[in-house]
Amino acid sequence: MRTREHVLIVGGGIAGLALAAHLGRSTQVTLVEERPERAGAGTVLALWRGGRDALDTIGVGERVRATALPVEGGGLRSADGRDLVELRDRDQRLWFTPRPDLVAALEAAVPPSVTRLTRLVTDPRALAAEVGADLVVGADGVRSAVRQHTFEGSAPVVTDWIALRGHRPGPPERAATEWWGPGGLFGVTPGPQGAAWFCAVRADHRDAPLERDEALALARGHFGDWDPRVGEVLTAVGDEADVQRILVAPRLPSYADDGVVLIGDAAHATSPNVGRGANEALEDAVVLADLIHRRGTKGAPLAFSRRRRVRGRTLQLAGAAGLRVATSRRGARLRDTALRLVP
Structure with missing residues (x-):
């Protein structure tokens, strides 16, 4: 007889690892990723205060800060090099962290009790039934199989x-x-x-x-x-x-459905000019974990959607508008x- 609820996380990138690290200490978690070696690929990611606070909550803030790169200045320029906006970040509000270092820190924080699976997921609810999970979390990026299986017509938008x-x-x-x-x-x-x-x-x-x-x-x-x-x-x-x-995520009526919830780019991937993708993934993970702790796997998904969907949609609109203005x-x-x- 199970004594704890069981959460299946599909996707082992930043959102999935952060959720597994924060949730796995108190909840039974299965984390599945088709290609784990891809998680650390990339260059650097912007870290704003919200993302850094989320890392502190997860317990890896100091480790990430040790290799993060603060911004001391910069700004916006026109195509011919004329200054549009000058940036003087004396308070160092913005940091850039190497993606491999961030992923390594989150990987190290995932408790040994978390079950790890390496496989392609085509039917998330069937896999949940197989492993005995009460909730499926789609953390599998802008091409999310969980989203496309759950919400009709939710293929990523190709720009x-x-x-x-x-x-x-x-x-x-x-x-x-x-x-x-x-x-x-x-x-x-x-x-x-x-x-x-x-x-x-x-x-x-x-x-x-x-x-x-x-x-x-x-x-x-x-x-x-x-x-x-x-x-x-x-x-x-x-x-x-x-x-x-x-690619960007389609507009969704909700991030939650029966026994399923979406986080990170699976829910609200926007154009990269906003520079918020990793931050929103980390914040999503902390918010959802805390809601599961308080409301359980039944009550958390809808509460999460109500709390995070407006922000996600606002960033999507800001990204599209910002790209139009910039170009x-x-x-x-x-x-x-x-x-x-x-x-």
């Missing part, structure tokens, strides 16, 4: 944007700078190997596979007449880049709007 990111070798970077211009944006932030860079640019043929060489050629062509500092970064990185089509031909004349959209 006409691609994102490229990587590392630029060189001296340590202490500024976070973005360039905004027609049809694209480009950014450089602190990174563990000198600097991290990222860009977004429009690309037709949404259904075509993304080839790295073609994407790099597209980016170099698009940003070729921008501020020379942008070109210097693209030259320095050579052929190394991670390329992704930008508009009138973007340089929309400084006041840009200031309101910077998180």
Whole structure:
């Protein structure tokens, strides 16, 4: 006879690991991930106060801070390099953390009592019945199988944007700078190997596979007449880049259904220009774990949706609007709007 409720977490990325770490101390947890090796892939992630507070609650805040990179300055620039907004972060409100370090910290915090499975999940409710779970948590990203199995018509929204990111070798970077211009944006932030860079640019043929060489050629062509500092970064990185089509989560009537709840990008993935994805995943995990502790697996899902859905939708709308402003031909004349959209 079971004495504790059982939660099945589908997805072993930041949201899933954070929930397993926080919830697994008091609740029976099964964590399933198809490809665990992917969790730590990537460059750096922005950490705002909400995300850092969530890490403290989980118990890994100090470990993450030990390798995190604070921002000392930077700002927004136009495509030709003119200053739009200057950033002086004397209070160091924004940090960047290497994604592998964040994932490693969360992995280390997952209790040994958590059952780990490595498999593809196509029917989350069937798997829940197999392992005897009372609740399925979809933490499996923007392409979430849990969401698509639970909510009709909830495939990810494919945009006409691609994102490229990587590392630029060189001296340590202490500024976070973005360039905004027609049809694209480009950014450089602190990174563990000198600097991290990222860009977004429009690309037709949404259904075509993304080839790295073609994407790099597209980016170099698009940003070729921008501020020379942008070109210097693209030259320095050579052929190394991670390329992704930008997908966003569809608008959902709720994050909860019978015996299922969505967190992180599975619930509210937005365009990456907002820089809040990891933070919202961490906050989702802490909120849901606390609600399960107080209300159990029956009462927590709907309460979680009511508490987090408005915020998730607001960030999705802000991300879409911010991307339009940043890449508009009138973007340089929309400084006041840009200031309101910077998180």
